[in-house]
Amino acid sequence: MVSFAALIDADTVKPVTILAIESSCDETAASVCVNGRIHSNVIASQAVHEQYGGVVPELASRAHMQNIVPVVDQALKQGFGDRTTGLEHIDAIAFTQAPGLIGSLLVGAQFAKSLAIALNKPLIAVHHMQAHVLANLIPDNRPSFPFLCLTVSGGHTQIVLAKSPLELEVIGETIDDAAGEAFDKTAKLLGLPYPGGPLIDRYAKDGDPLRFKFAEPRIPELNFSFSGLKTSVLYFLQKQTPEFILENRNDLCASVQHTIVQILLKKIRKAVQETGIRQVCMAGGVSANSGLRNGLEALGTKHGWTTFIPAFEYCTDNAAMIAITGYYKYQAEQFCPLETGPSARAEW
Ligand code: KG4
Ligand code: ZN
Numbered sequence: 001m002v003s004f005a006a007l008i009d010a011d012t013v014k015p016v017t018i019l020a021i022e023s024s025c026d027e028t029a030a031s032v033c034v035n036g037r038i039h040s041n042v043i044a045s046q047a048v049h050e051q052y053g054g055v056v057p058e059l060a061s062r063a064h065m066q067n068i069v070p071v072v073d074q075a076l077k078q079g080f081g082d083r084t085t086g087l088e089h090i091d092a093i094a095f096t097q098a099p100g101l102i103g104s105l106l107v108g109a110q111f112a113k114s115l116a117i118a119l120n121k122p123l124i125a126v127h128h129m130q131a132h133v134l135a136n137l138i139p140d141n142r143p144s145f146p147f148l149c150l151t152v153s154g155g156h157t158q159i160v161l162a163k164s165p166l167e168l169e170v171i172g173e174t175i176d177d178a179a180g181e182a183f184d185k186t187a188k189l190l191g192l193p194y195p196g197g198p199l200i201d202r203y204a205k206d207g208d209p210l211r212f213k214f215a216e217p218r219i220p221e222l223n224f225s226f227s228g229l230k231t232s233v234l235y236f237l238q239k240q241t242p243e244f245i246l247e248n249r250n251d252l253c254a255s256v257q258h259t260i261v262q263i264l265l266k267k268i269r270k271a272v273q274e275t276g277i278r279q280v281c282m283a284g285g286v287s288a289n290s291g292l293r294n295g296l297e298a299l300g301t302k303h304g305w306t307t308f309i310p311a312f313e314y315c316t317d318n319a320a321m322i323a324i325t326g327y328y329k330y331q332a333e334q335f336c337p338l339e340t341g342p343s344a345r346a347e348w
Contacts, residue, residue: 132284
């Protein structure tokens, strides 16, 4: 196994202070990272979407416009103390370039570019999904390379093979809905507000995970499918009364969560068997799920894997993960020109 330290020779590590900005969906976030250590991680969430049952792109862009200056300001203050603006310490600016909502990405990208011009500092474009994986490199207890990462968010579900910080390969992914969508869409069917994932998690704690059975897909290789689960839950609920759904909410949430967790864990187990890699990480908003966290830890203990799960604040969208990715890109001198535009979709 290649150790983390060996990846960047101590003699060649460049000291660097990075300001990172994340605005791909509905969180406006900024972070300061000094020599690979996170000094601040500020996130402004947008409650405005709750009433619409999902993120409204136009409202998200407007909220980013309102939030970005105070969020960056707070990140600089927390990073450097109140007596300075902090900007004079910044050596490079990293931003989320893709994927995400284009109007949301544009706000962060334009802000980052403007700062790069004003400060005459290099710009680093970061892929949001790669950053989720590299969130596992933030704490002191890091995986060494290679490792596997189950990345589960509102828009993506992937198994990633990480050979080094900048060599990440997707070896499995969903063919339809993401795991986060499965949580949010089934939560909506149960009458819960957006985002439903954390609420399902909360109600599931008091429910019986084996009470109701929902269809598990048979998808080849390391790929996933979640659209069938949504349909299975829909058909089941259509046959029930509203009173039944309310009275059995905890068991329904626990059973839905159990099904999603089983689908995810079976594939990560298959990935370990096929690759022989026994260091397993998690990333993305759904990795905040307590059933999934407990399930991965239990599997790790049973099969002798080493498991890594980022702290909650680094699981859901945040700029610390953009900053740590920016740190490795800075070391590799992977800067981007000022003309670099954001992209809603992006291959790795
Ligand atoms: O990574 P993320 O913050 O944003 C995207 O890049 O998509 O992930 C958001 C997703 C949402 O679908 C949300 O419901 C889900 O993560 N989520 C959870 C939990 N916390 C957030 N799903 C299940 N259990 C949770 N505790
Ligand atoms: Zn995300």
